[in-house]
Structures are given as structure tokens and as C-alpha cells.
Amino acid sequence: MISDIASDLKVDSAMTLSKARAGCKLRIRQLDGVECQRLREIGFCEELEISKLSNGRNMICSVCGTRLALSRKLGDQVLVEIV
Amino acid sequence: METIALVGNPNSGKTTLFNAVTGANQKTGNYPGVTVTRVSGVFHTPHGHKFELLDLPGCYSLSPQAPDERITRDVLLGDQEGSELPSAVVCVVDASNLERHLYLVLQVIDLGLPVVVALNKVDLAEKSGLRINVELLSEELGLPVVPCQANKGKGVLDLKHALRRPFPQSASRKWQAGKHTESAISHLISKLEEHGTGNPEAHAIHLLADTEYRTTEQPGIDRVVRQDAMDCSAKCIRAGSSPEEEISRSRTKWVQSICKVAARRQGSDGAVGGLTTSDKIDQVVLHPLCGWVVFIGLMFAVFWTIFSLSEYPMGWVELAIDAVSQSVSNTMPDGDVKDLVVDGIIAGVGSVVIFLPQILLLLFFIGLMETTGYMARAALLMDGLMSKVGLSGRAFLPLLSSYACAIPGIMATRSMNNAKERLLTILIAPWMSCTARLPVYSLLIGMLLAGQGAVIQALVLGGIYVLGTASALLAAWLLAPKVKGNEEASHFLMELPSYSIPDISYIFRHLVERGWSFIRKAGTVILGLCILLWALQTYPKPAEGSPAADDASLALEQSYMGQMGHAIEPVVKPLGYDWRTGTALIAAFAAREVFNANLAISYSVEEGDDEEKFLERLRGKLGNATWPDGSKVYTPLTTLSLLIFFVYALQCLPTTVVVRRETGSWKWAIGQLVGMTVVAWLAAFAVYQIGRLMV
Numbered sequence: 001m002i003s004d005i006a007s008d009l010k011v012d013s014a015m016t017l018s019k020a021r022a023g024c025k026l027r028i029r030q031l032d033g034v035e036c037q038r039l040r041e042i043g044f045c046e047e048l049e050i051s052k053l054s055n056g057r058n059m060i061c062s063v064c065g066t067r068l069a070l071s072r073k074l075g076d077q078v079l080v081e082i083v
Numbered sequence: 084m085e086t087i088a089l090v091g092n093p094n095s096g097k098t099t100l101f102n103a104v105t106g107a108n109q110k111t112g113n114y115p116g117v118t119v120t121r122v123s124g125v126f127h128t129p130h131g132h133k134f135e136l137l138d139l140p141g142c143y144s145l146s147p148q149a150p151d152e153r154i155t156r157d158v159l160l161g162d163q164e165g166s167e168l169p170s171a172v173v174c175v176v177d178a179s180n181l182e183r184h185l186y187l188v189l190q191v192i193d194l195g196l197p198v199v200v201a202l203n204k205v206d207l208a209e210k211s212g213l214r215i216n217v218e219l220l221s222e223e224l225g226l227p228v229v230p231c232q233a234n235k236g237k238g239v240l241d242l243k244h245a246l247r248r249p250f251p252q253s254a255s256r257k258w259q260a261g262k263h264t265e266s267a268i269s270h271l272i273s274k275l276e277e278h279g280t281g282n283p284e285a286h287a288i289h290l291l292a293d294t295e296y297r298t299t300e301q302p303g304i305d306r307v308v309r310q311d312a313m314d315c316s317a318k319c320i321r322a323g324s325s326p327e328e329e330i331s332r333s334r335t336k337w338v339q340s341i342c343k344v345a346a347r348r349q350g351s352d353g354a355v356g357g358l359t360t361s362d363k364i365d366q367v368v369l370h371p372l373c374g375w376v377v378f379i380g381l382m383f384a385v386f387w388t389i390f391s392l393s394e395y396p397m398g399w400v401e402l403a404i405d406a407v408s409q410s411v412s413n414t415m416p417d418g419d420v421k422d423l424v425v426d427g428i429i430a431g432v433g434s435v436v437i438f439l440p441q442i443l444l445l446l447f448f449i450g451l452m453e454t455t456g457y458m459a460r461a462a463l464l465m466d467g468l469m470s471k472v473g474l475s476g477r478a479f480l481p482l483l484s485s486y487a488c489a490i491p492g493i494m495a496t497r498s499m500n501n502a503k504e505r506l507l508t509i510l511i512a513p514w515m516s517c518t519a520r521l522p523v524y525s526l527l528i529g530m531l532l533a534g535q536g537a538v539i540q541a542l543v544l545g546g547i548y549v550l551g552t553a554s555a556l557l558a559a560w561l562l563a564p565k566v567k568g569n570e571e572a573s574h575f576l577m578e579l580p581s582y583s584i585p586d587i588s589y590i591f592r593h594l595v596e597r598g599w600s601f602i603r604k605a606g607t608v609i610l611g612l613c614i615l616l617w618a619l620q621t622y623p624k625p626a627e628g629s630p631a632a633d634d635a636s637l638a639l640e641q642s643y644m645g646q647m648g649h650a651i652e653p654v655v656k657p658l659g660y661d662w663r664t665g666t667a668l669i670a671a672f673a674a675r676e677v678f679n680a681n682l683a684i685s686y687s688v689e690e691g692d693d694e695e696k697f698l699e700r701l702r703g704k705l706g707n708a709t710w711p712d713g714s715k716v717y718t719p720l721t722t723l724s725l726l727i728f729f730v731y732a733l734q735c736l737p738t739t740v741v742v743r744r745e746t747g748s749w750k751w752a753i754g755q756l757v758g759m760t761v762v763a764w765l766a767a768f769a770v771y772q773i774g775r776l777m778v
Contacts, residue, residue, distance in 0.1 A: 035574060036328070036331075037146065037327055037328065037331045038148065038576065039576075040186070040331045040332075040334075040335050041143045041144035041146070041186055041331070042143050042183070042576060042578070043180075043182070043183035045182075045335040045338070045339065046332070046335065046336075047339060048182070048339070053362065054369070056371070057466070057467050058463055058466055058467075058476075058575050060365070060369070060579065063183065064180055064181075064182045064183050064348075065179055065180065065211050065213075066180050066183065066578060066579075066580075067361070067362070067365070067578070067579040067580075067581075068576070068577070068578055068579065069459075069463050069575065069576070069577050069578075069579055070574070070575065070576045070577075071466075071574045071575040071576070073574050074574045074575075074576055
């Protein structure tokens with residue numbers, strides 16, 4: 001019960017990847033949405049640190065040294081916090 | 084012979100490793116989805132064992148998103164028709180991307196097959212500041228890990244050593260899901276065992292981890308078991324978490340824990356010391372304004388080079404065809420067989436083979452863009468435009484390939500992950516002007532703009548390309564709601580590989596392979612069509628001594644083809660065409676390349692050794708052709724109407740056959756053929772009739 005509340009609080013303090021500023025280093029807090037399995041498979045995993053390199057219709061992120069382009073709608077499903 | 088499967092993420096260097104192990108000239112590329120079908124080669128281990136190595140399409144996971152990924156899953160589960168379960172699996176991992184690539188390794192381990200991990204690109208990993216303890220990694224995974232550098236051939240022998248008989252024991256499943264999912268897995272294993280399904284644990288995990296696998300019919304899985312899996316999934320969801328979510332979470336957790344033990348990265352996300360060279364190039368190439376300037380400039384340069392360079396090799400091919408035709412003509416006795424070989428086979432197949440240089444040049448440039456890494460950027464750039472008409476940036480490569488020939492374009496759609504967008508791309512691909520239309524355009528534009536400079540003619544040709552492309556995009560926009568229904572636009576997600584120096588030798592090997600497959604097509608499908616067309620144009624033969632016996636055009640009029648031309652004259656007359664043009668149009672429905680040759684026969688124009696002189700003579704004859712009332716058949720309006728007809732008509736039987744195969748239904752293939760023909764007729768009709776009112 002307490003861990004659930006803690007997790008909810010963490011999520012509350014997080015923002016979506018789409019809203020994060022380009023150039024920021026971020027940590028993925030949670031994946032939330034229909035495409036989260038696909039996101040995990042390509043490399044967006046919980047607790048992983050990533051960098052957001054550019055904004056736009058499709059944003060570009062650096063995940064483990066690889067550049068991945070993803071649409072804003074997918075970015076909305078990735079909850080992150082600034083490192 | 085036993086089979087070993089080769090799997091790995093896109094861009095892991097899987098195909099390069101395949102080539103290094105088997106010595107085969109398999110195509111490689113720096114673009115996801117290069118291996119769209121499975122390809123195999125043979126190799127020997129140092130212990131004298133001979134194995135077949137199966138190169139499977141690259142995938143991020145065994146829960147497929149695209150048809151090519153489905154092939155990989157089905158082969159590894161033993162569900163692929165005509166393919167036996169492999170004896171072992173080599174899983175290729177890009178060491179510099181260890182964290183991302185281990186997810187697939189876990190899924191492969193879950194299959195219960197012997198696995199060897201090929202840890203490729205170790206040099207890049209080191210350069211990026213990633214230190215991997217190979218021994219520890221091997222211990223944690225419970226299977227052999229072989230470091231290698233496939234592009235330099237390093238570690239290939241070690242890999243072959245690791246693949247000795249008996250194979251390493253299969254590792255046990257590494258992750259543990261929650262108790263509800265675990266009990267569902269156990270329940271399904273016993274159910275699958277009851278039904279005699281091979282490899283029950285792998286199938287049970289797939290049934291729970293992949294919604295699509297569970298909800299669609301699968302070979303070898305009883306419907307009762309699938310229903311059971313659906314019930315189990317619903318039960319897990321009621322208990323608080325879906326099995327898909329839980330399994331993928333457990334796997335990623337395990338990957339993270341193993342990376343903590345066996346790998347150490349300087350810099351949290353690998354971006355050591357700020358922006359890389361690739362990032363700096365991307366700042367220009369993906370810039371909202373500069374990016375488009377680079378893209379349009381590149382496309383212009385590609386097409387300009389193709390048209391200006393291909394003239395020379397096309398001339399050589401033409402000389403070769405003429406030489407063959409001449410020598411056969413001199414050695415064979417006169418008669419039907421000689422006519423068939425010289426006029427039917429050599430002329431027909433020759434008219435197709437002549438495009439080989441243009442197709443190869445375009446494929447060369449596509450190969451360059453793929454291996455340098457630019458293709459993924461072009462797809463990203465085009466995504467904005469494509470999404471406006473219901474497509475995604477992933478449709479760019481198939482559509483660009485269709486400018487060479489619609490067939491490789493349609494095949495390239497296999498890497499698209501959204502089935503409906505894939506169908507939409509297949510439906511519009513033939514409106515990208517393929518090289519087969521060029522000789523027709525060249526004949527008609529020459530007639531339409533006789534006396535005008537080459538620049539004006541080139542501009543009109545460019546306009547035709549733009550018209551075809553714009554019409555295709557408009558068609559996509561109109562068809563999207565019908566094809567996709569209420570489905571939301573697919574989300575763009577693509578890896579942007581680092582820029583690299585193109586591997587020219589691989590591109591050339593690939594070109595040889597594609598060139599050979601084109602020649603094979605010319606030698607089979609086109610050959611058959613040429614023989615059929617020749618027969619239709621030759622029979623029934625005119626009686627000895629009759630006027631038609633000495634007059635080729637009269638003989639053609641009396642042939643089956645001529646009779647068909649007369650029969651369809653009422654249909655083509657509103658477009659401004661006579662029966663002779665109608666005859667050539669019917670023939671062109673098999674393959675549009677034969678239009679000029681057929682028109683030449685109808686108008687009794689001898690094909691000579693010089694293409695330009697032949698076109699001149701043909702243009703002269705067409706210009707003088709008259710209707711019975713003495714008025715000219717080929718007015719500028721008729722020529723324009725014919726040009727428009729060729730822009731829109733789908734005149735290529737091989738394309739229809741490939742569409743049937745790729746969509747799995749005649750409905751789409753025939754629908755596309757009929758739809759495009761109707762559009763072509765309407766557009767040509769509108770141009771001719773409205774033009775007549777205005778002139």
C-alpha cells in the first residue's frame with residue numbers, strides 16, 4: 001500500500017518525454033500507455049537514463065548511445081524526471 | 084543437414100556476420116528491414132561439421148510488429164511452414180548497445196534451444212567507453228558468449244568453434260514474473276503438452292507475452308489452448324497486471340541487473356563528451372529548413388545522374404542485343420521458329436533488359452543511402468509529409484524503390500509495421516513512374532514537343548514524375564479512411580544508425596544479386612509473355628498469296644491481336660486512339676515496355692540498330708497516320724491523352740502477381756489493376772475531350 005502511494009507520488013512528479021526540454025538528461029520513471037511493450041523492446045526501459053537531443057513532431061533521444069526517433073504520441077507514454 | 088538460425092536486432096551486424104561465416108554475398112544495409120526474407124548459406128566448423136546458417140530478418144523482439152519479424156518468430160518457434168525447427172541459434176548482439184540488445188537474447192533463451200551469443204562490434208563498444216566483462220556476461224546468461232568484429236572477420240573462427248557438436252546445453256529461463264502470470268504459464272504448459280504441441284514452454288510464454296499471437300490463429304496451437312490463454316490473461320488483468328506488461332517488465336529488469344554486473348559505461352547514456360559526429364551531421368540533415376534543402380538536392384542529384392549516366396550502358400546493352408539478334412538471324416533458316424526467336428523472344432526480352440542500367444543505378448544510390456545511414460533520416464524527414472496522407476515515413480524507402488521498378492518497392496514494404504499502411508503503400512506504389520515507362524514517355528514527349536529544346540522536354544518529363552507522385556499521395560489520402568477505417572495513425576519509432584562510410588563492395592555484390600534476379604525475371608515471366616504476345620500477333624497466319632502475306636501491318640490487323648484491337652476500338656476511341664494504338668495498349672497490359680515495339684509493327688516501322696533513329700521513324704509514321712475521314716490520328720491532344728494514360732495505368736502483370744502474393748488476396752491485386760485502369764481511362768478521356776472543346 002505504502003509502496004503504491006510512493007510510486008504514485010513519483011509519477012506525479014514526473015513529466016512526459018514530449019514535454020521535457022531538448023538537451024536534458026532524463027531518467028525514465030514509468031511507461032504508461034498501449035505502446036509501452038514496444039517502447040521497452042526498442043530500449044526505453046524503466047530506470048534507464050537517456051538524453052533528449054531534439055524536439056519536434058518526432059523527437060530524437062539518445063538511449064544507451066543509440067539515437068532513436070519517436071513520435072510525440074509515443075513520447076507522451078514515457079514518464080521521465082530530470083537527472 | 085542441421086540448421087542454425089542467426090537472429091539479432093536491426094543494425095547489429097547480423098548480415099555482415101552471416102557473410103563472414105558463410106562467405107556468401109548476402110545483402111547488408113544500415114537501415115532497418117534490409118533482410119526482408121530469410122536467406123541461408125552453408126559453413127563448416129573446424130571440427131568438420133557442416134551446418135546450414137539461416138539469416139533471419141532483424142527484429143527488436145519476438146513479439147512481431149511487421150511481417151518480416153513474424154518470419155523470425157515463426158521459424159524459431161517451429162511454426163513456419165516448410166522450415167524445420169533450428170538445432171541451435173546464434174544471437175548477434177551489438178556490444179555497443181548491450182543494454183538494448185539483451186532483451187532479444189532473453190526471448191531467444193526462453194525458446195529452450197541451444198544459444199550462442201555473438202558479441203559483435205566490440206571495438207565500437209570500447210570506443211564508446213563501454214567495458215564488458217565477457218566471462219561474467221557468459222556466466223550470468225548461462226551460455227557461450229563470443230566477442231567478434233564481423234566486418235573485419237575477427238572472432239568468426241571462435242564462433243565456429245563454439246558451434247561444435249554437441250551444442251551447448253540450452254540455458255534456463257532467467258526471469259520470474261508475478262505469481263498469477265507464473266501460474267498461467269504452468270497451466271498453459273500442461274495444456275500444450277496435452278495437445279502434443281512441441282516446445283510447450285516457449286509457446287506458453289508467447290501466448291501470454293504477445294496479444295497478437297494469442298488472438299489470431301496459429302499453426303500447431305489448438306483453438307482451445309488459445310481460448311485458455313485468453314482466459315488466463317483476463318484472470319491476470321483482474322488480479323492487477325496484464326501478462327504482457329509483467330513479462331516485458333520482468334525481462335527488462337533482468338537485463339538491467341545483468342548489465343550492472345557485466346558492463347560498465349562511462350556516461351549514463353553513452354553520449355560521451357557531448358555531441359558525436361553523427362549528431363553534428365544530423366543538426367544539418369534534420370534541420371527543419373536545411374534538412375529539406377539537402378533532401379531535395381540529393382534527390383535531384385540522384386535522378387539527374389541516373390538519366391545522364393545510364394545512356395552509355397544502355398547503348399552497350401542495345402548493341403549487345405542487336406548483335407545477338409543479327410547473329411541468330413543470319414544462322415537460322417527462315418520460318419516461324421526464326422520469327423519467334425528474333426521478333427518475339429530477343430526483341431521482347433531485349434526491350435526489358437535495356438532498363439537494367441537505370442534500375443541498377445537507382446538501386447546503387449538507394450544502397451549508398453542505406454549503408455551511410457541517410458535513409459533512416461530521409462524516412463524521418465518524410466514522416467511529416469507522409470502522415471498528412473495517411474502514411475508514415477517508413478513508406479519512403481518502398482516508394483523510392485518503386486521509381487526503379489514497383490516490384491522491389493512492394494517487396495520492401497515488408498519492413499513496415501502497420502499492416503494497413505503497408506497495404507496503402509502497396510496500392511499506390513505503381514504510380515511512382517518506373518523505368519519501364521521511360522521509352523514510351525520518350526516516344527510521346529518527342530512527338531508532343533517536336534522542335535522544342537531538350538531542356539523543355541526534360542522539364543515535361545520531370546513534370547510527369549511529379550504528376551505520378553502527387554497523384555499517388557492524393558490517392559493515399561483518399562484511400563486512407565477506407566483502408567485504415569478508424570485506426571489511429573501509427574506511431575513513428577525508428578533507430579537512427581550512426582553515419583558510416585558506405586561499404587561499396589557490399590553494394591556492388593547486392594547489385595549483382597538484384598541484377599541477376601531482374602534478368603531471371605526477364606528470362607521467365609517476360610519471356611513467357613513475349614512468346615504469348617508473339618503468338619497473338621502472328622496467328623492466324625495470312626493465306627499464301629493473299630495481300631496480307633506481304634504486308635506486316637495487314638497481317639497484324641487480321642491476327643488475334645488485331646481482332647482484339649478492333650474489338651476495343653469503341654473503348655479507346657473516346658480517348659483519341661485508333662485500333663492500332665488499342666492493340667499496342669492491350670499488349671502493354673502484360674508489360675508496358677512492349678508498347679513501342681507493338682506500335683512499330685502496327686505501323687510497319689522496321690526496328691533498326693539505332694534507337695533514336697527508330698523512334699524518329701516511328702514518330703514520323705504516327706504523325707502521318709490518319710482516320711478514314713483523312714484527319715490525323717496523332718494530334719498533340721491524342722499524344723497528351725496517351726501520355727496521361729501511361730502515367731496512371733497499371734500495365735505490368737508481374738506487379739499484379741506480386742501484389743497478390745504480398746497482400747494474400749486477389750481482391751486487392753485485381754482491385755488495384757481495375758482501379759488504376761479506370762482512373763487512367765477517365766484521366767485520358769478528360770484530357771482529350773476537354774482539350775477538344777478548348778481547341
